[in-house]
Amino acid sequence: MATYIFGHKNPDTDSICSAIAFEHFKTEVGENVKAMRLGEVNKETNYALSYFDVQAPDFLEKVADETEVMLVDHNEFQQSVDNIEHAQILEVIDHHRIANFETSDPVYMRVEPVGCTATIIKDMYDEKNITIPKHIAGMLISAIVSDSLLFKSPTCTNRDIEAAKALAKIAEVDVDTYGLDMLKAGADVSDQPVSAWISGDAKEFMMHGSSVEIGQLNTVDPAEIYKSIDEIKEEIQIIIENKGLSLFLFVVTDILNNDSEVLAIGPAKDNVEAAFDVTLSSDDRAVLKGVVSRKKQVVPNLTRAFES
Amino acid sequence: MATYIFGHKNPDTDSICSAIAFEHFKTEVGENVKAMRLGEVNKETNYALSYFDVQAPDFLEKVADETEVMLVDHNEFQQSVDNIEHAQILEVIDHHRIANFETSDPVYMRVEPVGCTATIIKDMYDEKNITIPKHIAGMLISAIVSDSLLFKSPTCTNRDIEAAKALAKIAEVDVDTYGLDMLKAGADVSDQPVSAWISGDAKEFMMHGSSVEIGQLNTVDPAEIYKSIDEIKEEIQIIIENKGLSLFLFVVTDILNNDSEVLAIGPAKDNVEAAFDVTLSSDDRAVLKGVVSRKKQVVPNLTRAFES
Numbered sequence: 001m002a003t004y005i006f007g008h009k010n011p012d013t014d015s016i017c018s019a020i021a022f023e024h025f026k027t028e029v030g031e032n033v034k035a036m037r038l039g040e041v042n043k044e045t046n047y048a049l050s051y052f053d054v055q056a057p058d059f060l061e062k063v064a065d066e067t068e069v070m071l072v073d074h075n076e077f078q079q080s081v082d083n084i085e086h087a088q089i090l091e092v093i094d095h096h097r098i099a100n101f102e103t104s105d106p107v108y109m110r111v112e113p114v115g116c117t118a119t120i121i122k123d124m125y126d127e128k129n130i131t132i133p134k135h136i137a138g139m140l141i142s143a144i145v146s147d148s149l150l151f152k153s154p155t156c157t158n159r160d161i162e163a164a165k166a167l168a169k170i171a172e173v174d175v176d177t178y179g180l181d182m183l184k185a186g187a188d189v190s191d192q193p194v195s196a197w198i199s200g201d202a203k204e205f206m207m208h209g210s211s212v213e214i215g216q217l218n219t220v221d222p223a224e225i226y227k228s229i230d231e232i233k234e235e236i237q238i239i240i241e242n243k244g245l246s247l248f249l250f251v252v253t254d255i256l257n258n259d260s261e262v263l264a265i266g267p268a269k270d271n272v273e274a275a276f277d278v279t280l281s282s283d284d285r286a287v288l289k290g291v292v293s294r295k296k297q298v299v300p301n302l303t304r305a306f307e308s
Numbered sequence: 309m310a311t312y313i314f315g316h317k318n319p320d321t322d323s324i325c326s327a328i329a330f331e332h333f334k335t336e337v338g339e340n341v342k343a344m345r346l347g348e349v350n351k352e353t354n355y356a357l358s359y360f361d362v363q364a365p366d367f368l369e370k371v372a373d374e375t376e377v378m379l380v381d382h383n384e385f386q387q388s389v390d391n392i393e394h395a396q397i398l399e400v401i402d403h404h405r406i407a408n409f410e411t412s413d414p415v416y417m418r419v420e421p422v423g424c425t426a427t428i429i430k431d432m433y434d435e436k437n438i439t440i441p442k443h444i445a446g447m448l449i450s451a452i453v454s455d456s457l458l459f460k461s462p463t464c465t466n467r468d469i470e471a472a473k474a475l476a477k478i479a480e481v482d483v484d485t486y487g488l489d490m491l492k493a494g495a496d497v498s499d500q501p502v503s504a505w506i507s508g509d510a511k512e513f514m515m516h517g518s519s520v521e522i523g524q525l526n527t528v529d530p531a532e533i534y535k536s537i538d539e540i541k542e543e544i545q546i547i548i549e550n551k552g553l554s555l556f557l558f559v560v561t562d563i564l565n566n567d568s569e570v571l572a573i574g575p576a577k578d579n580v581e582a583a584f585d586v587t588l589s590s591d592d593r594a595v596l597k598g599v600v601s602r603k604k605q606v607v608p609n610l611t612r613a614f615e616s
Contacts, residue, residue, distance in 0.1 A: 098417065099410040104611045106405055106463075106603065109419035127435075155414075295414065303412045 002034040003090060004067065006060060006081060007117075008074035009038045010201050013045045013146035013186075017139035018072040018117040019057055022093060025121060026070075028130050033070065036060035038081055042200060044146060044186025044218075051178070052138030052171070063087045073117040075101040078204045093120055096295055100206050115153065115160040118143035122163040137170035145179035146186070149218075152258050155296045183255055187218045194231045198239070198250060205299060207306035210246035210268060213239065214302075216294050222252045222261045229263070229283060236265045247271065249302070253292050260291045268306070275305035310342040311398060312375065314368060314389060315425075316382035317346040318509050321353040321454035321494075325447035326380040326425040327365055330401065333429060334378075336438050341378065344368035346389055350508060352454060352494025352526075359486070360446030360479070371395045381425040383409040386512045401428055404603055408514050423461065423468040426451035430471040445478035453487035454494070457526075460566050463604045491563055495526045502539045506558060507547070513607060515614035518554035518576060521547065522610075524602050530560045530569045537571070537591060544573045555579065557610070561600050568599045576614070583613035 005022050007015020016037055023035035035057040041049065049056055062082035063069060069081070070091040077084050077100050091108040092101075095117050112120050118140040125132050132140070144164045148156035151164070168175040189197055202215035219225055226232075236248045246268040253260045263285050264272040273279060278286040291297045313330050315323020324345055331343035343365040349357065357364055370390035371377060377389070378399040385392050385408050399416040400409075403425055420428050426448040433440050440448070452472045456464035459472070476483040497505055510523035527533055534540075544556045554576035561568045571593050572580040581587060586594040599605045 095414055097411045097414055098406070101409075102407040103405045104608045106403055106421040107419060108421055109406065109417050111415060111417035113414040113416055300412045 001068075002032045003070055004036050004060060004063065004081075005033050005070045005072060006036040006038055006057070007072050008079040008203065009081075010199065010203065011037050011039050011045070012042065012073075012201060013048060013182075014117050014143040015073045016041060016045045016057065017048060017143040018093070018121055020054060021118065021121050021136050021139045021143075022070070022072050023057075024133070024136050025124060025130065029128065034058075040200075042186060043188065044182055045142075047182045047185035048138065048142035048146075051182075052135045052142075054135050054139060072121075075099075075111070076203075076205070077101060078206070093117055093124075095120065097299065113157075115156040116144045116147040118147075119157075119160045119163045122167060123159075132167070132170055134171055137167045138173070141167040141171050141173065141175065141178075142182060145175065145182060149253075149255055149258070149292055150176070150179045150183060153293045153296070155293045183218065184220070187220050187255055189217065189219065189225075194228050195235050197225065198232060198235050203294070204243075204245075205303075207246075207303050210306055211244060212247045212249070212268070212302065212306070213243065213245050214249045214251060214294055214298060216251040216253060216260075218253050218255045220254070220256050222254050225252050226261065226263075226285070229285075232263065233265065233284075236263070240266050249298070251288075251291075251294060251298060255292075258290060258292050260288045262286055262288055271302060271305040274308075275301040309376075310340045311378055312344050312368060312371065312389075313341050313378045313380060314344040314346055314365070315380050316387040316511065317389075318507065318511065319345050319347050319353070320350065320381075320509060321356060321490075322425050322451040323381045324349060324353045324365065325356060325451040326401070326429055328362060329426065329429050329444050329447045329451075330378070330380050331365075332441070332444050333432060333438065337436065342366075348508075350494060351496065352490055353450075355490045355493035356446065356450035356454075359490075360443045360450075362443050362447060380429075383407075383419070384511075384513070385409060386514070401425055401432075403428065405607065421465075423464040424452045424455040426455075427465075427468045427471045430475060431467075440475070440478055442479055445475045446481070449475040449479050449481065449483065449486075450490060453483065453490060457561075457563055457566070457600055458484070458487045458491060461601045461604070463601045491526065492528070495528050495563055497525065497527065497533075502536055503543050505533065506540060506543050511602070512551075512553075513611075515554075515611050518614055519552060520555045520557070520576070520610065520614070521551065521553050522557045522559060522602055522606060524559040524561060524568075526561050526563045528562070528564050530562050533560050534569065534571075534593070537593075540571065541573065541592075544571070548574050555610075557606070559596075559599075559602060559606060563600075566598060566600050568596045570594055570596055579610060579613040582616075583609040 019035040026033040037057045041056045065086040067087045069087045072093045094111045205212045247266040250263040327343040334341040345365045349364045373394040375395045377395045402419045513520045555574040558571040
């Protein structure tokens with residue numbers, strides 16, 4: 001049976017596109033693998049798939065015991081496929097912190113502090129002198145644009161920029177034009193229900209024993225989103241009760257101005273004030289100037305607040 | 309301040325020699341680092357250091373909060389320096405399973421299922437086209453010989469053998485002659501107290517919520533070791549009580565015949581019978597035919613027994 005390759009639940013463009021690219025890479029080196037997805041494909045990713053005429057991977061809900069898997073773009077078990085604890089994890093290609101991850105056997109892990117999993121996979125092609133076809137270059141550059149918000153996120157490194165430059169040529173796109181079109185396609189949430197805004201990109205984290213969920217929504221107009229604040233709060237309250245969360249942080253990121261306006265709900269919401277040195281408004285909101293990265297700005301600061 | 313590089317507590321030859329080699333490698337690429345050790349240097353490692361005229365690293369007991377560190381040859385926090393939870397882990401180069409390890413921030417991790425950390429470091433030199441000096445080649449080949457028991461352990465891969473061949477030329481040694489001399493130097497435990505046999509190479513593992521400690525002793529004559537069984541049992545009983553262990557497994561490995569004779573003490577000793585399909589003798593011992601690797605043979609089987 002083929003080894004499954006997948007990114008995290010609530011997949012973003014890196015999770016889908018890196019799984020597709022890694023399937024191609026592994027197939028080229030002679031391994032029997034199959035890219036999968038752990039959730040719905042979002043509008044941004046759909047834009048990339050359509051543009052480069054690539055099929056979305058099949059949906060995977062759960063793995064059987066001892067199934068052989070490779071993880072891309074995540075390692076924390078609560079973000080992974082159901083029953084991951086009993087799978088055989090062969091490889092991990094990722095660019096996040098490591099937490100709530102373990103294996104019984106030695107494993108191949110390549111985790112690098114770059115802006116995007118796709119940047120690491122691009123390097124793996126180069127190291128093995130494997131030619132990157134146009135559609136795979138398209139997948140990889142889409143992931144880099146998405147994770148780096150067109151190179152504006154503090155998570156973006158020179159290696160991401162260099163990789164994107166090289167990939168743009170192979171994919172035959174102007175990265176600024178293509179990138180902004182893709183981001184805008186993803187930021188158009190007007191036809192989605194409020195529940196999709198909140199949960200579409202949400203990830204759970206364990207912080208000093210507390211369960212914290214962080215949802216992020218990219219938009220060109222945060223005020224438009226917060227017109228629905230009552231409904232947003234109601235939806236979040238239900239999630240908190242269902243999952244026993246200490247905190248749900250909803251991060252609405254303005255992709256044009258590169259700030260975020262957050263909404264903090266749950267018994268541990270004071271930790272948000274401590275983490276970012278802000279005061280929550282009477283309706284539990286705060287503007288985080290210059291904050292666009294959940295991974296590099298939100299999670300580390302919040303983790304430290306929970307630890308102290 | 310220099311970033312500390314160190315292997316695990318109760319350091320073996322890979323933990324000491326890979327720290328020394330990685331210090332050299334990182335210095336060559338322009339980073340400010342310092343190799344350290346988390347415990348006494350054993351006789352096998354001392355043989356290697358003397359042979360290649362290399363100083364042992366300084367001892368490190370504990371790190372201050374936010375100290376920058378790089379881990380080689382381990383990742384599990386209970387095997388690492390005291391206060392590792394509050395250090396800034398920048399890099400991990402390892403070849404073990406991942407467990408009880410986490411970071412707040414993204415990290416560089418290079419973990420590969422090969423027989424020895426030194427094999428990965430050898431590749432890093434080659435990838436960057438950095439010349440390996442004779443004494444560093446000596447450190448690296450000593451680590452590979454040690455971890456692979458001169459290529460006889462099931463953990464040994466073709467990459468370890470290839471690396472050792474190339475390193476033997478640079479280090480100007482005949483690997484079989486040098487390697488057996490080094491292993492024999494380490495296996496001569498006649499002048500050590502029983503407590504050193506038990507704890508010299510012991511590592512703690514979390515298995516399904518239970519604390520398990522596994523000590524391994526290489527010898528050319530297991531029967532000679534077990535002449536002191538009463539004293540061994542007494543020492544182990546004290547360790548179990550002090551640390552609240554569920555199991556202490558003492559693995560005496562015959563480096564000439566490549567079998568191990570184990571002694572299992574503690575409330576969870578039945579798991580040893582289940583893990584290896586053996587029956588413990590009336591004095592809690594069993595021979596495990598062909599078992600020489602804690603990492604590849606002992607830990608995975610025992611972990612599964614604890615999980616079921």
